[in-house]
Amino acid sequence: MAAAAAAISLPHSLTPPLHATRRRPAPPACAHSERGVSFDPGSAFYRSDSAAGRDLAVLAATLHRRHGRLDPSAPFLCLDAMCGCGVRALRYLAQAGADFVWANDASEALRPVIVANLSRFERGSLPAEAGRRRWVVSHNDATRLLAERYLRREYFDVIDVDSFGGDSAYVRAALLALRIGGLLYLTSTDWRSARGYGSRSSLSSYGAYICPMPYPNEVGLRMVIGGAAREAALLGFHITPVFSYFAYHGPIYRVMIQLCNGKDDVSSNYGFICHCKSCGQSQTFGFDELGQISCGCTDRTDVDSIAVVGPLWTGPLHDASFLNEMLSLANEWGWAYTSENGVTLEKLLSTMIEESDPRLPPGYxxxxxxxxxxxxxxxxxxxxxxxxxxxxxxxxxxxxxxNVIKTNCPIASCIDVARVIRNLR
Ligand SMILES: C[S@@+](CC[C@H](N)C(=O)[O-])C[C@H]1O[C@@H](n2cnc3c(N)ncnc32)[C@H](O)[C@@H]1O
Structure with a gap:
């Protein structure tokens, strides 16, 4: 890795601003560690429960660095737009092999904490190339920072937007500052929109009308991906989900998406989900099928019995082959069966892989x-x-x-099968 560091040639404008080179405080005693990387959260917002979400990001970023990039010889650049104490930035450096990480948080009060944590890395096993930093810390609004990077033509391989509330305000700027083929890790804690308690806010933030559904947290993930897909389409790109992860603490909706060149036929994975409250069956409808929204359980279209959400992402939640590689890497690193917060990656990734079956419709x-x-x-x-x-x-x-099942079996047949299992037929 030291050799890789020596080969780095960063764009001139990515050399650190002067304030980054001032004398820095000695790192305080470590209070925490994630997968062997020590850091101190200090006064920053930090949730140990989110370690699994960070594990997934590091695994995906590592695979992307190894063989996912259009130009593998370019320095691998990560930007952590809302870094808190800097734990993600640190892990992108120490574990994902980033050549350079930009750690940003609006709060200037967090500067000593972030700098001290990133300094641990520099003083550790991988020293920075003489005279050139491997990281920089800034305190800007995330949108402004991302827009500035775009205007300076500084594009990143991985951008992490770990926002409080919704992510939608940052998506466009993040997509602009991302390299083609790059990964964008979006976080939303906007559960009110996801669960249909704020239809106006889901409309303004994600362009989606959301009402309460029996699988609100999957709807939340699809709402976040759909919002990003819409923004990408506006910019002349398209996206594909690498993985989608819902975590109960928070609750938190996290999606890792890949930015792909060119417009795609958005309508194939972007549309409406309808749920019939009478029979319990869900279906998806594309834009060209809007006039046909109804449920087969009744001849008339009973508006009150059908809940419709959208437009949102109706395609696959994950990329199965990428998830398989993430699981292999987790095994290789000894992360698969160990857990720092109760979530075992082997179980989580295996379930996600099963969920990736393209025959499975949205919902559960x-x-x-x-x-x-x-x-x-x-x-x-x-x-x-x-x-x-x-x-x-x-x-x-x-x-x-x-206690839920994802299946392409109609609910009426699920009911029959359940009765057979209980020997009632
Ligand atoms: C959820 S915390 C980040 C946690 C951190 N990423 C982690 O994994 O531990 C969100 C952070 O975003 C910062 N923040 C909030 N609004 C921001 C904005 N508009 N631009 C940049 N940072 C912002 C907050 O100061 C806070 O530290």
């Missing part, structure tokens, strides 16, 4: 919904999944909910 069905409609006790989840698979359907768990 709660087990208690099936048992209530079947008028039987809930069948064991594993048994129901196996029975549906034997019938030729795709079925799996969801990383988003514990």
């Amino acid at each position: 069905i709660r087990l208690d919904e099936i048992s209530r409609r079947a008028k039987v006790n809930s069948p064991p989840l594993g048994t129901l999944i196996n029975s549906l698979r034997k019938e030729g359907f795709s079925a799996c768990r969801s990383h988003i909910g514990t």
Whole structure:
């Protein structure tokens, strides 16, 4: 890695501003560590519960650096737009092999904490090339910083926007400052929009009308991806999701998307999800099918019984082959079966891989919904999944909910299968 550092040739404007070279305070005693990287959160906002979300980001960034870039010889540049104490920036440097990280947080009061944490890296096993920093710390509004990078034609391979609330205000500037093929890691904690309690705000932020749905947290992920897809299309690009991760603490919606060159046919993965409250069946509709939104369970279109959300992302939540590589890397690094916050990456990534089956439609069905409609006790989840698979359907768990099933089997058939399992037919 030291040799790689020596080969770095950063754009001239990425050399650090003067204030970054002032004498820095000695790092305080370490209070925390994530996957062997020590840091001190100090007074910054820091959640140890979010370590799994950071693990996923580091795995994805590493794979992207290794073989995902259009120009593998260019320095690998990461930008952490809302860095808090700098833990992500530090992990992109120390674990993902970033050649250079820009760590930014609006709060200037966090400067000593961020600088002290990043200094640990410099003083550690990988010293910076003489006279050239591997990182820089700034205190700007994220949008302004990203827009400035774009105006100076400084493009990054990975941009991380770990926002409080919604992410939508930052997406356009982040896409502009991203290299083509680069990864953008978006975080939203806007659960009110995701759960349909703020239809006006979901409309203004994500361009999507959201009302309460039985799978609100998957809707939340699709709303965030859909918002980014819309912004990318406006700029003449398209995006593909690398992975989508919902975490209960918060709650937090995180999506890693890849920026791809050229406009795509957005309508193939962008549309509406409708849920019939009468029969419990969900369906997706594209823009050209808007006039046909209804449910097969009734001849008339009962407006009150059908909930419609969108437009949002209706395509795959993850890239299965990328997730498989992330799981292999987690195994290689010894991260797969160890957990620092109760989330085992092996379990999480394996479930996400199953969720990536392109035959699976958006949404999931709660087990208690099936048992209530079947008028039987809930069948064991594993048994129901196996029975549906034997019938030729795709079925799996969801990383988003514990007692839910993702399947392309119509709910009426799920009810029949549940009754058979309970020996009622
Ligand atoms: C969720 S915390 C970041 C946590 C950190 N990324 C981590 O993983 O521990 C959000 C941070 O964004 C900063 N912030 C809020 N609004 C901002 C803005 N518009 N531009 C830049 N930073 C902002 C806050 O000061 C806060 O430290």
